[in-house]
Amino acid sequence: MTKKLLILPGDGIGQEIVAEAVRVIDCLKADFGLNIETEQALVGGTAYDASGSPLPEQTLKLAREADAILLGAVGGYKWEELDISVRPEKGLLGLRSELDLFANLRPAILYPQLADASTLKPDVVSGLDIMIVRELTGGIYFGQPRGVRELEGGERQGYNTLVYRESEIRRIGKVAFDIAGKRDSRVCSVDKANVLECTELWREIVTEEARAYPDIELSHMYVDNAAMQLVRAPKQFDVMVTTNMFGDILSDCAAMLTGSIGMLPSASLDINSKGMYEPIHGSAPDIAGQNVANPLATILSVAMMLRYTLDEAELAGRIESAVSKVLDDGLRTRDIHSVGMREVSTSAMGDAVLAALRA
Ligand code: IPM
Ligand code: MG
Numbered sequence: 001m002t003k004k005l006l007i008l009p010g011d012g013i014g015q016e017i018v019a020e021a022v023r024v025i026d027c028l029k030a031d032f033g034l035n036i037e038t039e040q041a042l043v044g045g046t047a048y049d050a051s052g053s054p055l056p057e058q059t060l061k062l063a064r065e066a067d068a069i070l071l072g073a074v075g076g077y078k079w080e081e082l083d084i085s086v087r088p089e090k091g092l093l094g095l096r097s098e099l100d101l102f103a104n105l106r107p108a109i110l111y112p113q114l115a116d117a118s119t120l121k122p123d124v125v126s127g128l129d130i131m132i133v134r135e136l137t138g139g140i141y142f143g144q145p146r147g148v149r150e151l152e153g154g155e156r157q158g159y160n161t162l163v164y165r166e167s168e169i170r171r172i173g174k175v176a177f178d179i180a181g182k183r184d185s186r187v188c189s190v191d192k193a194n195v196l197e198c199t200e201l202w203r204e205i206v207t208e209e210a211r212a213y214p215d216i217e218l219s220h221m222y223v224d225n226a227a228m229q230l231v232r233a234p235k236q237f238d239v240m241v242t243t244n245m246f247g248d249i250l251s252d253c254a255a256m257l258t259g260s261i262g263m264l265p266s267a268s269l270d271i272n273s274k275g276m277y278e279p280i281h282g283s284a285p286d287i288a289g290q291n292v293a294n295p296l297a298t299i300l301s302v303a304m305m306l307r308y309t310l311d312e313a314e315l316a317g318r319i320e321s322a323v324s325k326v327l328d329d330g331l332r333t334r335d336i337h338s339v340g341m342r343e344v345s346t347s348a349m350g351d352a353v354l355a356a357l358r359a
Contacts, residue, residue, distance in 0.1 A: 003036050003310055010044040010300050011088055012081075012283025013293035013346075014072025020350030021302050025208055028306075030314055031153060036310070039066075039318035043095070044074030044088035044283075054091030055098075063095055068309040069276040070301060071095075073283035088283075097137050101268035101276055102168070103175040104136040104247065105304075107343040108234075108254035108264060110139055113327040117259025117336045124234065125257050131183065131239045132254055134247025134249035135174040135206065136268055138168045141244045146212075151244055162198045164243070169202050172273065173209035176241035177216050186217045186238035190226045199243065206241065223250070230254055255280050262294030262335040265301035275309040277301040291345045296323055324354035 005025070009018040040258035041047075041059040048054045056073070063069055074088040084090070095101070110118065110128040118125045143161030151157050173189075180187045189206045191199035203220055211220040221229065223246045229236060230253050242250060254263040261281040269275045279297030287293055300323060306316035331352050332341040344352065 001035075003067040003304075004065060004155040005036050006062050006069045007040045008043040008063075008069060008071045009040070010072040010074045010091075010283065011046055011076045012073055012285045012288040013218055014044070014074065015198075016276060016289070016291060016346045017293055017295040017298040018070065018072040018356075020346060020353070021298040023303055023350055023354055024299050024319065024357065025070075027357055028083065029249055031358060032315055032318070034306075034310075034312065034315060042180045043071065045076050045079040047091060048079060048082070048086055050086065052086070052294050052346075054086055055086050055094040059091075060094070060098060063099060063276075067274060068334055069095070070298070070305065071276055071278040073279065073281065076288070078285075088340070093127040093141065094267060095276060097142060099274070099276065100137060100270045101274075102135060102137040102271075103131075103172060103267075103269045104134040104135060104265045105179070105269070105308075106132040106173075106247070106251040106264065106280055107266075108132065108192075108251075108258050110258045111263065111324070111327055113324070114259045114263070114336055116338055118257060118259060120231065120353065128234055128257055129183075130234060130237045130254055130257075131179055132247060132251045132343065133172065133179060133239060133241040135164075135168065135172040135242070135244050136247075136253060137244075138164055139244035147256045148318050149350040162196060162243075162245075164198055164202055166201070166205050168204040170209050172241060173206045175238050177210065177213040180216050180239040181213070184238040185215055186219070188219045188221050188226070188240050189220050189241035190240055190250065192223050192246075193220070194222060200354070202243065226250060227253060230257065260336045262297055262333065263300070264297050265304045267301075267304045269308060273309055275305060276307040279281075291335045291347055293346050294335050295349055296344050296353075298321060299350075317352075318357060322353050325359075328353040 098284040108130045140162040143163040193200040193203040264280040303316040303319040
């Protein structure tokens with residue numbers, strides 16, 4: 001059956017990097033028999049400019065009908081002054097919550113070819129392969145009540161609410177344990193159980209859930225220590241599972257261990273493995289439109305999509321090998337460039353991946 005893919009380039013470099021990923025998808029359709037129908041729509045600031053909403057009804061409708069979604073990035077200086085309810089980020093958050101994409105998988109893998117792009121010593125990061133499993137539709141990002149209120153005397157107070165139901169903790173715990181079972185069978189659950197009741201419950205439920213996985217080794221870590229351990233000795237981790245906000249922070253930290261956030265894909269899955277795929281990096285408005293952004297994270301997001309939603313692991317492997325090949329050949333976009341390597345543009349990187357795919 002033909003699967004449906006919705007393409008949402010979004011804002012900033014989202015446009016350029018998604019264009020390269022679309023060329024890869026077109027190549028898979030033309031040369032490798034991938035059976036997929038694609039459609040494009042607006043999200044984020046560009047959607048706001050066109051329609052007054054960062055997540056137009058039509059986009060949400062297409063997203064609901066799609067089997068998978070490929071998203072570039074949202075946000076930019078231009079929209080920073082808007083009310084928070086219509087900022088580009090709301091488009092992304094709305095998709096996550098409307099589609100119940102609760103499981104966010106963020107791998108941090110160090111490509112051996114890029115070992116010297118990391119700011120950490122090579123022996124600390126070589127061979128790094130961490131999977132961060134971030135809860136994506138709950139926690140303080142979505143908890144009610146939220147807002148800014150006026151106190152007696154006129155001073156304003158901002159407030160947000162950190163909430164997790166047992167069922168939300170259980171389902172993300174399961175995802176982490178299942179993934180660990182296909183890797184090194186170790187899960188580190190990250191919380192702040194020494195201070196926050198909500199994450200004390202998190203720890204309790206994750207521990208309970210682990211009983212169904214006798215072969216998985218479960219450990220717990222406070223988030224401050226986890227941040228420190230990530231830069232001190234990151235290879236101690238296999239799978240990390242954590243709340244929405246802690247996962248947001250720790251995944252940027254883990255990404256940078258690999259040298260460039262421009263290399264890392266992500267998947268956001270619902271309970272049936274329908275997914276939205278996007279690079280971890282943002283819209284980088286400072287370099288947008290210059291043809292210098294790194295398209296590899298988006299191209300690797302396509303590989304994740306083939307693996308997790310479309311059941312095309314073989315094609316996913318082909319993309320990953322093609323990316324590895326262009327890195328072997330010394331091609332580097334600016335963000336991962338180092339002495340002796342050839343600096344190439346966004347589109348030249350796309351050309352090289354296509355050539356490697358077809359080779
Ligand atoms: C991310 C981003 C988003 C988040 C923003 C853009 C809303 O930082 O995907 O990590 O905070 O989740
Ligand atoms: Mg983030």
